[in-house]
Structures are given as C-alpha cells and as structure tokens.
Amino acid sequence: MAFLDFVPNLGRQVLLTIPNLGAAARFLLRSLVAVINRHFSIQQLLKQVYGFGVRSLLLMIVAAFFTGMVLGFQGYYALVRFGATSALGTLVALSLLRELGPVLTALLFAGRAGSALTAEISSMKATEQLNAMEMMAVNPFAWVVAPRLWAGIIVVPILCAIFDLVGIFGGYLISVPVLGVDGGTFWAQMQSNVTFSGDILTGLFKALCFGLVVTWIAAWQGYAAQPTAEGVGNATTRSVVTASLAVLGLDFILTAFLFT
Amino acid sequence: MAAEALVELENVHFSRGPHPVLAGVDMRIPHGAIVSLMGASGGGKTTMLNLMAGTLAPQSGRIRVAGQDLHALDFEDLYRLRRRMGMLFQHSALFTDFSAFENVAFPLRRHFRLNESILRKLVLMKLEAVGLRGAAGLMPAELSGGMARRVALARAVVMDPMLIFYDEPFTGLDPISVGIIATLIRRLNDALGATSILVSHDVQETFSIADYGYILAGGKIIAEGSPEALRASDSELARQFLSGQPDGPVPFHYPARDNYVTALTGSAAAGEVI
Numbered sequence A: 001m002a003f004l005d006f007v008p009n010l011g012r013q014v015l016l017t018i019p020n021l022g023a024a025a026r027f028l029l030r031s032l033v034a035v036i037n038r039h040f041s042i043q044q045l046l047k048q049v050y051g052f053g054v055r056s057l058l059l060m061i062v063a064a065f066f067t068g069m070v071l072g073f074q075g076y077y078a079l080v081r082f083g084a085t086s087a088l089g090t091l092v093a094l095s096l097l098r099e100l101g102p103v104l105t106a107l108l109f110a111g112r113a114g115s116a117l118t119a120e121i122s123s124m125k126a127t128e129q130l131n132a133m134e135m136m137a138v139n140p141f142a143w144v145v146a147p148r149l150w151a152g153i154i155v156v157p158i159l160c161a162i163f164d165l166v167g168i169f170g171g172y173l174i175s176v177p178v179l180g181v182d183g184g185t186f187w188a189q190m191q192s193n194v195t196f197s198g199d200i201l202t203g204l205f206k207a208l209c210f211g212l213v214v215t216w217i218a219a220w221q222g223y224a225a226q227p228t229a230e231g232v233g234n235a236t237t238r239s240v241v242t243a244s245l246a247v248l249g250l251d252f253i254l255t256a257f258l259f260t
Numbered sequence B: 001m002a003a004e005a006l007v008e009l010e011n012v013h014f015s016r017g018p019h020p021v022l023a024g025v026d027m028r029i030p031h032g033a034i035v036s037l038m039g040a041s042g043g044g045k046t047t048m049l050n051l052m053a054g055t056l057a058p059q060s061g062r063i064r065v066a067g068q069d070l071h072a073l074d075f076e077d078l079y080r081l082r083r084r085m086g087m088l089f090q091h092s093a094l095f096t097d098f099s100a101f102e103n104v105a106f107p108l109r110r111h112f113r114l115n116e117s118i119l120r121k122l123v124l125m126k127l128e129a130v131g132l133r134g135a136a137g138l139m140p141a142e143l144s145g146g147m148a149r150r151v152a153l154a155r156a157v158v159m160d161p162m163l164i165f166y167d168e169p170f171t172g173l174d175p176i177s178v179g180i181i182a183t184l185i186r187r188l189n190d191a192l193g194a195t196s197i198l199v200s201h202d203v204q205e206t207f208s209i210a211d212y213g214y215i216l217a218g219g220k221i222i223a224e225g226s227p228e229a230l231r232a233s234d235s236e237l238a239r240q241f242l243s244g245q246p247d248g249p250v251p252f253h254y255p256a257r258d259n260y261v262t263a264l265t266g267s268a269a270a271g272e273v274i
Helices: A002-036 A042-082 A085-126 A129-135 A140-178 A183-193 A196-223 A229-258 B045-053 B075-082 B100-111 B116-129 B145-157 B175-192 B203-209 B227-231 B236-243 B260-265
Strands: B005-016 B019-030 B034-039 B060-065 B085-088 B163-167 B195-199 B212-217 B220-225
Touching: A002 A140, A002 A196, A042 A085, A042 A140, A085 A129, A085 A140, A085 A183, A085 A196, A085 A229, A129 A140, A129 B085, A140 A183, A140 A196, A196 A229, B005 B045, B005 B195, B019 B034, B019 B045, B019 B195, B019 B212, B019 B220, B034 B045, B034 B175, B034 B203, B045 B060, B045 B085, B045 B163, B045 B195, B085 B145, B100 B116, B100 B145, B116 B145, B116 B175, B145 B175, B163 B175, B175 B195, B175 B203, B203 B227, B212 B227, B212 B236, B220 B227, B220 B236, B227 B236
Parallel strands: B034 B195, B034 B212, B085 B163, B163 B195
Antiparallel strands: B005 B019, B005 B060, B212 B220
C-alpha cells in the first residue's frame, strides 16, 4: 500500500512544484526588470550594497584567512612527500580562485545576508508593509526586491575577490614564514600557473551566478512566505537550505562547463 | 443613498481555492459618505476591500471605481487610480526602518519631486491633523498602538485621496484611542471631501460615524441601510450580529460529527479527525 501511495504522492508533489518554479521564475524576471521602473532607487541599492557587503566583510575575512591557512597546511603535507612544495602557491591560489572562494563566499553569504533578506521581506509581508506599498501605488518589486537582488549580484563577486585575496595571504603566512617554503617560489609559481581569464575571471563569474541564485532564492522565499510568525521562521530556514544546495549543485554544472 | 456612486460592485464572486468567500455581492458606495461593512471575522470583509482596491481580482462580476472598471485597467492605470486612494491597515503597516515623519512623507517622495520645505509643511500638516506633530521624529517601535494607527492614518490621507479604506481601524486599541480614531475618520472624510469605506466589527463605534452600512454573512450582503435601519432589521442574522448574541443563525458550536454524549462515551477524542 505504501508503494501504491508513493506514486500519486510523488505526482502530486511534482504538480505542486512546477507552478511554484514558474512563479519563482516570473518573480525573478519582474525583479530584474524593475530596475527600469521609476520607483527603483539608487540610494536603496547603495544601502543594500552596504548592508550585504560591508556588514559581511568581517565574516568573509576571518573565514578566508582560516581557509587559506588550512589549505597551506594540507597542501604542504601532501606535496612535501613528493618534494613538490614549490607548487604550494599554485595549489592554494587555484583552489581558492576556482572553487573555494566562490563556493564558500556564496554559502557564507546565504547564511549571513540571505537569511536576513528572507526574514526582512517575509516580515514586511506579514506586517502588510508590501500591501501598503501597493496601495500607495509604489511597486514593491522596484522599491524592495530589485535593490536587494541587484545588490546581491554586485556584492558577491566583490566579496569573493576579497575572500580569494585574504585566503591566499593566509596560505602564504602558513607556507612561507611557518613551514619554510621559499617565498619567491611560492609567488613565482602562482604567477606563472594562474591565468587572469581562465582562473580569476571564471571564479568571479561563478560568484556572480551564485550571488544571483542565493539572493533570488532568499527574496523569493521571503515573498512567498506564509504571513505568520511560523511562516517567517520556516521561510528563513528554507532559504538557507535551498540556497546552499543550489550553490553546490550549480557549482558542479558551472565547473563542468567552464573548466573543461 | 441618492448621491452618485463612487464605488459599485455588481454580482461579485470570489473564492480561495474551493472555498467561496463572496457569492454574488452587490454594493454601492456614494460620493462623500462613510460606509461601513460589517460581518463576522473571516467573513470576507478584508477581501472585499482588497477587491475594491484592485489588489485582488474577482472570479466574476464587476467592480467600478470612479467610473472605471477596475479589472479592465492595465497596471499603469491601476496605479494612477490608487494614487487617489488611501488605506489604513489593521496593523498600521508602518515601515519599521522609517520615522513617523518619513512614513508620512513616503508616498509624496515616491510620486512627486517636491521642494523639501513644501514636503515638510505637507507632512507636518497631516501629522498635526492626527495630533502627532510632536512625534514626527519617533520610530514606529517607539509609538503605542493608537499612535501608530494615527501615523498610518496621516500617511493614508497625505495624498488627499478621494477614497479611503479602513481595515479594522479600532481593533486592539484602548477606548480613548478608539474614540480618537473614530473622530478622525469622520473629520478627515469631511475635511477632504473624501469617501470612506470602513470595515469593522465594532458596532457601536462604527455606527457612531457611518452614514450607511452593509452586513456581510455567508458571502452575501444580508442587510443594508442607515445605522437606525440596520438596528431595526428583520434579518435574524443581522440582529444576532448587532446585539452580539453568542448563538443564533451563526451557531455557537462548530459542527461535530457525533453528538456530545456519543463523543464522551466513544473512544475517539472529540474533534479528532480520523
């Protein structure tokens, strides 16, 4: 019986999910296009860039520093067995620029800014602030959603670049002064093996895609939340979980396309 | 009700999923009047306000506001019409990151490029009208429920609307605040030459300011007329509602599958869904 129930339940779940995906896609389109609406405000955009970016900076720097140091340690102990510690700079830089920088930045961003964004929009919905805007003939997509979405798209690549830099510096501090790798070799190997368009730009492009996806999911979860205290809590949890999984899934797809 | 109608509803049907909320509602709101819409909680009153404001669309029927068929309007025309409407929300819906002054200034800033000194005068005039000029710099978290409702009222009328919606304006307020809000609704409606639609289940306060009233039950208008006419209504449902009787056409008991004795002696818990 349980198996017989499974098939219609799966079908029902799929039928429920498809309209939701359509609604989320329409939401994204309306939010992106709202940038040309007259109620879109550059001031609001800058405020969000500050909120998402500057306020996430300390978290990113600390996380990047430790990630870089751990990479230095692990890379050193793996390479020293083959006498290849001269490649440590390249290993640290490529790991950060191609994968860890964009992915960890996006995951931290989803936890730090994405959750706050979902909670903010869902609370605005629960307290009728979005309805109030509609009634004042002010498009909430232009005033509330679009500045946040565009701020996410702008901020995540910048945070990722900072993450990469701090991470590489952390890797350097462990590799050169602590573990005794030659500093000149560390930087020279990195310089000759890391390409600007192939590694740095593609990593930042990944971050841009993650920024869009994380902010989209966070804003959509807030907008579609049940307007109750429980609904706000559920939406916030769902936002972080969905955005994190989406980042990891999308990373696989982007890596397959960009680095082959 | 002889004056020309500002808002007209004709045979409006609306349902949420399989549940019908409105089943053929006809209403006529004349220019300049304060019209109350009363009914039990969850009876579709707020839905009706949203339909008249164009934030919801009916499944069938027609709604006309200022001579325009609301649901035939495109997005831009609907927004243009909404600039001439104001709404006081049940929970005030003030923007929590703005001060009282900025909340009231918000619609003006978004729609007009006003000189800062003119804008300041307009906002302070509205705050003065609701008695809160002195609270202009306070944040919504620093305002009491009654004060927040008054700031929201100042914001609802800052564009001098032709039509003002009030969604449960008296709910959760102390008697002094209720009296203040009721007086303000009447005073602002008359001073602005506006038309007001007041959704409430506070019979006494509503009847003290309304010119005309409708009672909504079971998705239909069951009684209408002046407050005096409604009090003398033949409808048992209207009488139960207006006198606050716990039992009547609207039953006290939620329908149960078994009778009381069977439920007590049976093994399934009362109200248990099996």
